[in-house]
Amino acid sequence: MTAADAQRWAAEPAKDSGYGRTPYQRDRARVLHSAAFRRLAAKTQVHTAGSDDFLRTRLTHSLEVAQISREMGARLGCDPDVVDVAGLAHDLGHPPFGHNGEAALDAVAGPCGGFEGNAQTLRVITRLEAKEPGAGLNLTRATLDACSKYPWFRKPGYRKFGVYADDRPVFDWLRDGRTDERRCLEAQVMDWADDVAYSVHDVEDGVHGGYIDLDTLRDAGERAELCADVAATYSTETPGELAAALDRLLADPAVAGVRGYDGSYRSLVALKRMTSVLTGRFVASAVGATQSRHGAGPLRRYDADLIVPRTVRDQCALLKGMALRYVMRTRAAEDWYEQQRTILIELVEALTRTPERLDPLFRPLFAAAADDAAALRVVIDQVASLTDHAAVAWHRTLLAGRR
Template sequence: MLKPYACHPEKTRGRLIPENYSTFRTAFQRDRDRIIHSSAFRRLKHKTQVFVEHEGDYYRTRLTHTIEVAQVARTIANHLGLNTDLAETVALAHDLGHPPFGHTGEDALHELMAPYGGFDHNAQALRIVTKLERHYADFDGLNLTWEALEGIAKHNGPVISDRGGSHTVARREDLPYALAEVDAMWDLELASNASAEAQVAAVADDCAYNHHDLHDGLRAGLFTEDDLCELPVIGECFAAVDKLYPGLDRSRRQHEALRRVFGVMVEDVIAVAQNRLESLRPETVDDIRSMEGPIIRFSKPLYQNLKAIKRFLFTRMYRAPTVVVERKRVTTMVNGLFPFFMENPQQLPSDWQGDVGKALASGGDAEILLARVVLDYVAGMTDRFAIQEYHRLIDPDL
């Protein structure tokens, strides 16, 4: 039973290209399934989360991370009476726009694309689902519902805002070009909040990576259980496990403690959301969109504790010496591949030459449009393919 402020599939604003209704699936279920069957979704298997994909079979990739986010999103959305299919759809799509080598690759591409409109992985995800997936006879992209596109664009909050923030711009003119193009086709109401389902997907992302980065960092030997026991929330979870299971072997102790950390985050989000929903009493999904701030979020005490955990992870994991060395190596690869294809667009695969031809024939905008074609190609690479192509085309010894 969906709450009145949930997104009801029969009330969807529809698709950019009208389609017949499915006999067996709702509109949001079709969105979810199209993402799962997309090429971009499959490529997440070989894109890094923190470690480069080939460094170990047990570390998270973008695909395993995405599956974990979707599981958490379904759990929270179901408990709150929201549409689990839409929450899952946004969760499954939220990282489609990530380039090879995670945030390292994104940083490199953002700098390379600065003269050509910049790079933002959320905007690139929209470009993928509206343009770059080319499998259907009637349209480019996946022709997702308005609610799914809105969720991909705004799950981290309003995009146009004068309050600042890493995901916002003050003026519509400052939007990343990939997002501006989609918004011009179909107004995504970028100055408002997203649906509660999309907000759930964003918080589920935080829950998932806060949990699994701790697990992966332990496995990589970047820190120890004793280090984690000095941190808020985590120390209490280890203490609870030790009390219940004295002498438990190391692997099971880690798992039991970190799954409790996961539980603390999810239970906190649900409790806060229930209290806010009961207090504010929204009656429609548009009431959610027009609220002052998100309805789905961590409590203030837990948010502060998670900030301490993130600071620890930044120092001990994301900027660990071994990770920094690899960051420099893969940054060199991205910085080599992008200008190589700009100078040699004929080296792009044959099925990209149509886009190259259109870009080069566009007159004064040729360089900008070519850069965006090259970006689409490089950003779509997996870690292993980017390494392979760099070795093949530029330097076999790096």
């Protein structure tokens, strides 16, 4: 790692705490101790936070992504703290109610450039968190780059993006003169760790919650519909190619062992075995393929691109498809999902009318906003920062007189 990698957006006085920590270890501590990280404990992953003691929240998901990132990155030769921080921080910008809330805020944030959880993460760590004035957590360049899952602005044809227009200065700085959209290796490691964690673990949660029954995939028609869903949403492969990958996945003893899940101790052991086997396979395959292409390393920053074998990527996409088809669409049909969207949209409207109700952190930012779009962005920042339960409580309080 170079001196430029360890630079921070805002100059800080030298620290001599006696611990001998690296700049990247300091980054990790800053994220772990941040308010945004604590709030992830009460933010939805797939199921509403607090609805079941077994199910994951954004916090447990982020811890899992960090663990997978650290292990995979260390095997490749990345700085383990940089990939760890990227995993811990990657969801700090996600709003209440998971992707449902993200879609609701994007719909109402059009006049200020829309909303995207990854772009909001950059905003949180470089601007909104209270550590260094005007610089958020003031993380190092290498760490910020590793957190940049989608290093581009919003553009036609792309659903995902990683930076808002008014955050260009810090984005240009962290990219250190790069004008392409290539991601550093650490960001690619974090992205694959995120894919692995949420595909495997969302299926685990879905099986435990009774949403996913692998026995339904014995039916040829159901398998075909699942593959068509995945081809349309998560993969560039044809449904026929995905069907072959699905057959291999379902034939795996670790996956087959989960059929007939009933919540007993024995079935819980089988479920956890499936999670462990698939996670280990997906990580090891990417590490092995990358080292075969680029050498044993150490590999870091822009030395290499992460290589994920097609067969492994297909199986990961199929697991995502199971969560989409059997969990997310089922939940999306529930009245509570529509209520979530209404809560966030009405909160934005109410706070825009009554900015004095904003938190003390956001009130002066609203007052200093140069125009209506900038003022709206402040309100979006406020609402996005709320936990699921806080959003419900704020909505109840702010709109009490209307009902």
